[in-house]
Amino acid sequence: MDTGKIALTAACLVGFAGIAAARPVATFDHVEYSATEASAKTPPDAFRNPVLPGFHPDPSIVKVGDDFYAVTSTFSWFPGLPIFHSTDLVNWKLVGHAIDRPDQIDLSGLGTNRGLFAPAITHHDGKFWIVNTCIECGDNFVLTADRPEGPWSDPQWLEFGGIDPSLYFEGDRAWIVYNDAPPGEPQYEGHRALWMQEFDQQAMQVLPERTLLVNGGVDLSTKPVWAEGPHIYKVDGWYYLLAAEGGTADQHSQTIYRSRNVDGPYEPGPVNPILTQRDLPPGRPDRVEATGHADMVQLDDGNWWGVFLATRPFAGQSTLLGRETFLLPVQWKDGWPIFLECGEPVPPVVPKPDLPPSVGDDFSGWRDDFDAVSLSPEWITLRTPQGTSHIVHDIDGGTIQLEPGAAPAGSLERPAFIGRRMRHHAAQFTSSFELGSEAEGDYAGLLAFMDEGHFLTAGLERTGKSHSVVVRMRKDEGDAERGEVIHRAPWTGNAIQMRLSFDGGTAVASWRSNETDGWQSSPAIDVEPLSSIHAGLFTGLVVGPYAVAGS
16 A cells, blocks of 8 residues: 555545554454344343443533433544434434544543543524533533534634533523632542632633532532433523532432522532432342443433443443433423432433334444444544554545554553444454564553553464564553563464453453464453542543554
């Protein structure tokens, strides 16, 4: 392939390629994903949670006509802030990203758990709005778009601190409600408050005066922690304030307040929390944990539904899938909304809302032969593309080509890596690739990445005049940035088919020459240390092609 062709095809890798790369040396001709766990039967008039499986935390939702749109957090992944569409709330299709241009946000050098936190989406006066936080980039900002698919505007930075902002519109006025430090000195660790500032839509800026809505949480005397993710709704003359509380781990919950005035005072409901799983027995079937960070929407028939994040641990609080997006009906009792009664578990099967069916993405399996004009928007990479790319999409050849760069997966630089979310506890990723390098230590393979301190990779490594199959894992800061070698096997040639298989807290790396050969496999690998509970809680496993230059 000549450099002109590389330059041409690099432009097709939207958001990844940037400047044309040097001649790539690791060539991947496909990646395939399949769930290997048994799929439980679901009645045709019901659905099974989560509706967005895999790493999709902090959901926010808006209804526009007969359509629903949702957005979730992405932290330091690019493109960021995925936009999903549905007509039935159950089946969702990825239609774009709000952050899909390198000049919108600079995520360079940020840890995987930093970057873009908790977006909130709304629609007003024919325009879509997202408010979001990137603390290291300049705190809070607002984006707008005429269409949910984009293009979205460049960020307009807002003059307030804190996190988790959301917009509420009423008539010609608008307000932003958000989490920030409490007035005065915090009384305890995790003491936060919910604040409000009016938003000037013409100036695209908040007005300077701010109003305290909630100090601490439902009951300050109990020392509630991390009141966050607030949203405001107006129903029957009341303003309802929905907010998370308890932190995003096993104590997570959702709370409700209301007021006759948009700026308060807000009183907590007679029943709080209105959603939590923290007091339920650990041995229950179909266990769901960490429920919270919800948003609600009203249907045309008057019924309400809510999306929220939760986890599905395979043991304890451990999951490789991260926080996922769930859906439940919201009931109203005596003027107050409630997701689940106290002590009620998240049901595994839920009757569908009465809505026209939607065609959503198939999360059970996929195969990408890299021969389409552009890559699937499901592919993401770490941090913002800057300068020369190490990733090239060759449409004619039907390949993804990676030039091994100096940045290993454990660094805060941008490695040569693209991946897609794992969505099932039992699943496998398979790829065929060649490592054409003659440089000592050059490496290419499949990377299963939770964050820069927690990952597993299996691939080919150049060793002397030959190659070896090498499996590495990094599970704490003391491990090498390339990961510690946990298995090595000899290999002849520079082409291989590689598979990473997961089943709960166990993984196996397998490899073979071609489709007719039998698989060789590593011993079973304990990957529970890669779980999100050990890696900052925020993200889930992302898996795909990876390459790194020798040391």
